[in-house]
Amino acid sequence: xxxxxxxxxxxxxxxxxxxxxxxxxxxxxxxxxxxxxxxxxxxxxxxxxxxxxxxxxxxxxxxxxxxxxxxxxxxxxxxxxxxxxxxxxxxxxxxxxxxxxxxxxxxxxxxxxxxxxxxxxxxxxxxxxxxxxxxxxxxxxxxxxxxxxxxxxxxxxxxxxxxxxxxxxxxxxxxxxxxxxxxxxxxxxxxxxxxxxxxxxxxxxxxxxxxxxxxxxxxxxxxxxxxxxxxxxxxxxxxxxxxxxxxxxxxxxxxxxxxxxxxxxxxxxxxxxxxxxxxxxxxxxxxxxxxxxxxxxxxxxxxxxxxxxxxxxxxxxxxxxxxxxxxxxxxxxxxxxxxxxxxxxxxxxxxxxxxxxxxxxxxxxxxx
Amino acid sequence: xxxxxxxxxxxxxxxxxxxxxxxxxxxxxxxxxxxxxxxxxxxxxxxxxxxxxxxxxxxxxxxxxxxxxxxxxxxxxxxxxxxxxxxxxxxxxxxxxxxxxxxxxxxxxxxxxxxxxxxxxxxxxxxxxxxxxxxxxxxxxxxxxxxxxxxxxxxxxxxxxxxxxxxxxxxxxxxxxxxxxxxxxxxxxxxxxxxxxxxxxxxxxxxxxxxxxxxxxxxxxxxxxxxxxxxxxxxxxxxxxxxxxxxxxxxxxxxxxxxxxxxxxxxxxxxxxxxxxxxxxxxxxxxxxxxxxxxxxxxxxxxxxxxxxxxxxxxxxxxxxxxxxxxxxxxxxxxxxxxxxxxxxxxxxxxxxxxxxxxxxxxxxxxx
Numbered sequence: 001x002x003x004x005x006x007x008x009x010x011x012x013x014x015x016x017x018x019x020x021x022x023x024x025x026x027x028x029x030x031x032x033x034x035x036x037x038x039x040x041x042x043x044x045x046x047x048x049x050x051x052x053x054x055x056x057x058x059x060x061x062x063x064x065x066x067x068x069x070x071x072x073x074x075x076x077x078x079x080x081x082x083x084x085x086x087x088x089x090x091x092x093x094x095x096x097x098x099x100x101x102x103x104x105x106x107x108x109x110x111x112x113x114x115x116x117x118x119x120x121x122x123x124x125x126x127x128x129x130x131x132x133x134x135x136x137x138x139x140x141x142x143x144x145x146x147x148x149x150x151x152x153x154x155x156x157x158x159x160x161x162x163x164x165x166x167x168x169x170x171x172x173x174x175x176x177x178x179x180x181x182x183x184x185x186x187x188x189x190x191x192x193x194x195x196x197x198x199x200x201x202x203x204x205x206x207x208x209x210x211x212x213x214x215x216x217x218x219x220x221x222x223x224x225x226x227x228x229x230x231x232x233x234x235x236x237x238x239x240x241x242x243x244x245x246x247x248x249x250x251x252x253x254x255x256x257x258x259x260x261x262x263x264x265x266x267x268x269x270x271x272x273x274x275x276x277x278x279x280x281x282x283x284x285x286x287x288x289x290x291x292x293x294x295x296x297x298x299x300x301x302x303x304x305x306x307x308x309x310x311x312x313x314x315x316x317x318x319x320x321x322x323x324x325x326x327x328x329x330x331x332x333x334x335x336x337x338x339x340x341x342x343x344x345x346x347x348x349x350x351x352x353x354x355x356x357x358x359x360x361x362x363x364x365x366x367x368x
Numbered sequence: 369x370x371x372x373x374x375x376x377x378x379x380x381x382x383x384x385x386x387x388x389x390x391x392x393x394x395x396x397x398x399x400x401x402x403x404x405x406x407x408x409x410x411x412x413x414x415x416x417x418x419x420x421x422x423x424x425x426x427x428x429x430x431x432x433x434x435x436x437x438x439x440x441x442x443x444x445x446x447x448x449x450x451x452x453x454x455x456x457x458x459x460x461x462x463x464x465x466x467x468x469x470x471x472x473x474x475x476x477x478x479x480x481x482x483x484x485x486x487x488x489x490x491x492x493x494x495x496x497x498x499x500x501x502x503x504x505x506x507x508x509x510x511x512x513x514x515x516x517x518x519x520x521x522x523x524x525x526x527x528x529x530x531x532x533x534x535x536x537x538x539x540x541x542x543x544x545x546x547x548x549x550x551x552x553x554x555x556x557x558x559x560x561x562x563x564x565x566x567x568x569x570x571x572x573x574x575x576x577x578x579x580x581x582x583x584x585x586x587x588x589x590x591x592x593x594x595x596x597x598x599x600x601x602x603x604x605x606x607x608x609x610x611x612x613x614x615x616x617x618x619x620x621x622x623x624x625x626x627x628x629x630x631x632x633x634x635x636x637x638x639x640x641x642x643x644x645x646x647x648x649x650x651x652x653x654x655x656x657x658x659x660x661x662x663x664x665x666x667x668x669x670x671x672x673x674x675x676x677x678x679x680x681x682x683x684x685x686x687x688x689x690x691x692x693x694x695x696x697x698x699x700x701x702x703x704x705x706x707x708x709x710x711x712x713x714x715x716x717x718x719x720x721x722x723x724x725x726x727x728x729x730x731x732x733x734x735x736x
Contacts, residue, residue: 060434072417073418077424
């Protein structure tokens, strides 16, 4: 990753939320993708003053009709020649269905491309909740189930893989009652997602399930790229947990993975990029998969940005106390302290560009 | 500009339009500011599929109420501690008034800051039109006139300085009938803007007025920082014109100027940054003004990005013809040719990050 732009020229349609202040949703995804050299079309599904973790915000959602109409606006001017799509937070079941129509439309178009069905790749982050809290209404879960088979790579977090989330809800219909309680049942769930939904690439982020090889204060991601006969090629990457609650980490992970997956595939034989879903041949060993190389690099960037965010928190608190009315533990009590914490936990991205573009940290994958 | 971030940590509120695809308004301003290390709060005044120069688009405007409500959302969570504000395209007179309320509110707050009235600086780009075309309704002109005295730096383009635009309309009320027809009358207009509206810093972009020292195919910017007794310190920078119509150049110029002005002031004695409007002492010679150093650097970046955009056009046309249904001169005639031209004239920014951050080109200012 020494050259200025390791990621080839890539036109990405990024569909997610926009916040005026702070770094979540498209606000973090667009800058991350642009920093890695991608040309981004940013379709914002909401405009809020700040993320909802602050517990108060203003702004409004964009309707399902308007989301689809914006896409039609691109299409009528021939601006829909996307190499990739990244979909994140979408407000409500109807809007999820509208984004599904967009993805399916781009997929259909790509099947007729002279450059092959690999000319379009959809990274779907089924944003439904985190840390035990569902962000969306219950109807959103079946809406995702109806479109997930059209995605090339899905990135649920641990909560979205837990009983109330996506996989387990799919599970209640398709996993024959297998509850995800440990690594074995998580692996079983990934197998079923390949087999039933034919999702080619899966990464489950922030897995906190106990495992004998997991050191204290560490987390893992678990992922797989399927074979031609829908069997998983499973890997795990262990990385140090950082004891702080951040918003936007999933969005940053998804944006980095989008760009790095493209890069990793473009580093392979030119044949791979023409194949649907960039699916490596069955002879490719799990640790040689582009998805694995992408995830290793992504976790390096994530770790550096989170570490630098934590390192900057004392200074950020001091500055915020000087320039705003916020104090930790003073007048205003818990509400002000929460606002201060939320503000200081905003990912510090723009001045850590080098960590996005050329992370020094690396976490090696293991086959499982 | 060798260090990684020559611009000090800066929190900017950027208020302008958002387009899904392409590089105008906040879409170009936010990335430009972020690339230079600024933390940006992006308040989008519209979300359109693409810029209006394509002659067709979808999407909608954000109402004046919602613009102000988003600001109130920031304020209630103590997220309104902005060092700078950059305001660009605002749809309609009511929305201009709402942005004016935001600017005035931030100004008032800054007057009570321990770090002095220099703790807030407002760059106002009175976006009303370009190349002979008014983008906005006529009522927007007096709406700008009502708030411009609260700005620290204004950046009208040549059209906005012509008879139908801002200065001339102001002129019809305040400039005693002086028409802007040459450099002398333009200078006179700047003088009056300092004197009547007390606007401390002014740059008129893309000046095409004839001048004896202007080589063929060159343009100039003309600017001034006033003295304490409201006299202008006038300068001019001549740069080569590029024979192509681009959208978004004014937005990119404004974003670069915002960051580089901050940088130039922070390179001066610490006293300057505490003063209202960062107004240099009367002993400071015109060519030593921070505004001049900022503009020289900005024009270097502008020239490099525009040159690289033109250099990439042949390849962009070839690629667009391969990946879209667009052809130049084929079926579909003038409409398709226009869409293709509009698309290929989108500024190529993300892969020219170095030109934003560390331009090699420089154009020297002259005192006039």
